[in-house]
Amino acid sequence: MAERILMKGNEAIAEAAIRAGCRHYFGYPITPQTEIAAYMAKKMPKIGGVFLQAESEIASINMVYGAAAAGFRVMTSSSSPGISLKAEGLSYIAGSDVPALVVNVQRGGPGLGGIQPSQSDYFQATKGGGHGDYRMIVLAPASVQEMASLTIKGFDLADKYRMTSMILADGTIGQMMEPITFEDTEITTYDKPWALTGTECRRPHNVVNSLYLKPEELERKNFERYEKYAEIEKNEAMWEDYMMDDAEIVVVAFGIASRVAKNAVATARKEGIKAGLIRPITLWPFPNAAFEAAVSARAFISVELSMGQMIEDVRLATKCDKPVTLCNRAGGMIPSPDEVLTAIRTAWKGEAK
Template sequence: MSEKVLMKGNEAIGEAAVIAGCRHYFGYPITPQSELIEYMAKRLPQVNGVFLQAESEIAAINMVYGAAGAGARVMTSSSSPGVSLKQEGISYIAAGELPCVIVNIMRGGPGLGGIQPGQADYFQATKGGGHGDYHCIVVAPNSVQEMAELTVSAFNLADQYRNPVMILGDGALGQMMEPVSFEDLRLIPVDKPWATMGIGDRVSPNRINTLYLKPETLEQVNNALQAKYAMLQEREVRWEETSTDDAELVLVAYGISSRIAYSAMEMARENGYKVGLFRPITLWPFPKAALAKAVSNAADVLTVELSAGQMVEDVNLAIRCSKPVHFLGRTGGMMMSPQDIYERIVEIFKANKGGK
């Protein structure tokens, strides 16, 4: 039986990053992810790593660019407004095909908003966020254990595909404490002959560039990126589904919302309503084919988010509007309860039976 320790989600990400070989962290404090930067400030010097609190989020993401270009395993973290400031740098990192991990512990918005949990950064994370045609790989944990596991996976995926990976958490997951095991977490070493320094007997330096003045050359770069993204959509889609085989209604939720939706699903099942749950783990690439299959026998779909409705668009696209997709959301840092979701489930079932 593996040993478990009680940790906050933010702290679990930090320890998992160290296990994954991260030795460079650049960031700037912002609630509700401040425990992560505090953890890295303490932990990295213990493993001969480099921690630097940058003067701004913009500075931090450009430091990530430099460390990643030199071949280091590097991470930054922030929360919603801070991640917005990083977007130009993330576009540069994606264009340079530099592996790194970016953590967003989302809070309510827009603007400075509040410090309570939110999920309204979905569009920003999955649709690019910055300028140009690029994608981050986006993973969404729903427990402290998964925050650790997906952090290691994020570093491995970043190196394997030379692509930024974003861990999209939320304030509830970052702050909650749960038992977590680090025993089975393993990094996958990757050679980096493309890095700018420190590689064997090379006599000529590598150059990492994102400026291409000839449009023909820039189009070739874009075509290569799109080919990589197509490969990711084939190989790296992850999801979890529960009780979807006989479900007449399938809930779709990620992150903390999926925990609440699971409780609502159990309530519904106990009261005779055939309800299932589909949880995307990769938000990009989105598990479109898996979702379409999971809801194929259902009459309705209910998407649950802490936003005004963002992932619901990808749900509609995945099933090609073949059946009704309902939406239940809270905003501003407010969270729905299992009872809220259960009541919406009952409404949908009653509407399908003519209100009986």
């Protein structure tokens, strides 16, 4: 077995990115994700890679856009307010169909907010953020090990579908240390015949662009892109079921909230309550199939570090035919296992509305 090492979640992302073949990192410091940049600053020069601290978030996302257009595996990372600044670039990257990995280690908002963990950028990540019709693949790690494995997966999916993968983490998973192994992970590489690599006078020019002044052409581009998105929705949804076999009260939580929820579900089971947990690993595509499979469910509880954002997708996935309640903290606070347990007990007694 590979050696177990202790690492912070943020460092695990950086190390995994390097192992996935990323040699271009552009960023700008912000708590609580700065360890990613620090790790890259230390390692990239030693392996012939590029670490560049840009003058701003906007500059760094456009550097990502450029390096992606040139066919490189490239990434940036930030935290909530910084991701808002990158939104324009995310839209351009989507409109140009180039692959990139973007990490958001979320903190409380809106505005400058705070620096404690949060999940309140769910809407921004899964519903848009930038302008125009586009999607990002959104991956939600719940452990340090997953910070690494989903980073590798994120690069893979980004290249495969020529779009942005976002790692939507939070301050807790970013800052905590857990044992992790880097087994000999399969790294998939993709031909990029569309990339701007220089024609050497042997092929026609490639153009990377998001400007289409003819509406017919722009419409066609959008329809094509959404065909691709439909393919992703069909093939790439990931989730974890925990004690779901006969679960009647189903807790839905991702990231750090799912760790707290798991404790609560385990305690509820000891009390004889048939509780279970669905942990979405991809937030887009949302794992609707997990909800179709939850046939014994009579109520759902969305546990979130926000005012209730994922709950809308839970309602859609369950077609609003069962009660869905919210158990939440916001602004950098985290629900305790007891708070989740109380919500489970309430739902079990049939008092959930």
